[in-house]
Amino acid sequence: MTEEPTFEQAQRELEEIVHRLESGEAPLDEALLLWQRGEELYRFCRERLDSAEGKIEELAGRAEAAKP
């Protein structure tokens, strides 16, 4: 992956790959490449979900400054 995609881009690509694979239209070489890419995307998405840690912060300093 040259540029890191957003979660949704990765998810969409993954689902398109699944669709293409399940349609049975892809020749073997392409199917194997698609599978590899799909696994990569799946791992990326999982990582995004699993690594995120809930965090609630206050923009205190600047919000105060914004108050006249």
Added chain:
Amino acid sequence: MKVEAIDYGDRRVFSVGAFNRGVASWLGRLPSVWVEGEVTELRRQERWASVFFTLKDPLEGACLGVSMPRGRFDALRLDLADGDRVHAYGRPELFEARGEFRLRALSLERFGLGDHLAALERLKRKLADEGLFAAERKRPLPGLPRRIGLITGNDAAAKRDVLTAITTRFPPARVLVAETYVQGPRAAGAVVEALRALCREPEIDVLVVARGGGSFEDLLPFSDERLVRAIASCPVPVVTAVGHEQDTPLCDLAADARASTPSLAGRLVVPDLAKLHDRLDRARSGLERGTRRTLERERQRVDRAYERLTRAPRLLLERGRARLEHAAGRLRALAPPATLERGYAIVRAGDQIVRAGTAVSPGRRVDVELAEGGFGARVEDTR
């Protein structure tokens, strides 16, 4: 206008009168404007040339003395009572004798809720004409925002509702909260400022503007033109949840999505984590199933090809054999023994096959060959 001063050494000193005249002259250069406020302390007497009252800002409590020529005031027949909302048109003025600052009104209009609504309606039409509310301007909300910006008042309810909705649905959410004024004359500017401040933060993918219910006037800042424009031009999508279902402040129309309650706004900006996992897992198994199916299909194709490959020479051989049998059959059918089988005979005279009666003469010995064996004979006569 020249204001005369007295010089005491290097100190220039003005008399009170001169000072007031100077300030009055400076104030006199300011333009006439409209000022909105509530009328209090109305003082009108037949022998006065002017009518006096105080305009009060209902939100901030700030006060402004107003004087107006009595003739003009009477001509308007406004029948004003304490607390009536008016728009006064005039310019600032200093009453020089007392050094009192006030607004010298030239015109006065009653301004009620209806006028507020009419002004809102005008603004709404103007912004709609500019296309600020157009459906094609609405951006989709991110499916999984990296970080969510929340603008809310410091009243607990709206903020808590949004945060609870977000973290229930998607525990790993990251939210940056900006508390601002959400009521009163500073609210619109403060919300705009919070909007910009949040947009400057990294990874903010969506903004929520939430405010609980309130009176029509409480919600007016959310119809402020500056705020509506700031939301429309915000670089990331904005979800608004302001007031109750029946309130439609203009900011709702410019927002990319509108929620009827803060909780619903929270649900709009994050995905359901459990469903997201399900969807990913489904894609994963689809990936395996699809790949396996393709592999299986390709394997079968190779198998079929191999089978045909091995079958091909045998087929050729069989075809050759069949053709050979056919030829042999024809050969046998045409060969002399087969003809003899049908009752024909071959007559030879010496080495020669006899094909005509004239080829032999009576008394000549001939040999006759049959299908089985043969015999020798003599010719009796010829024809």
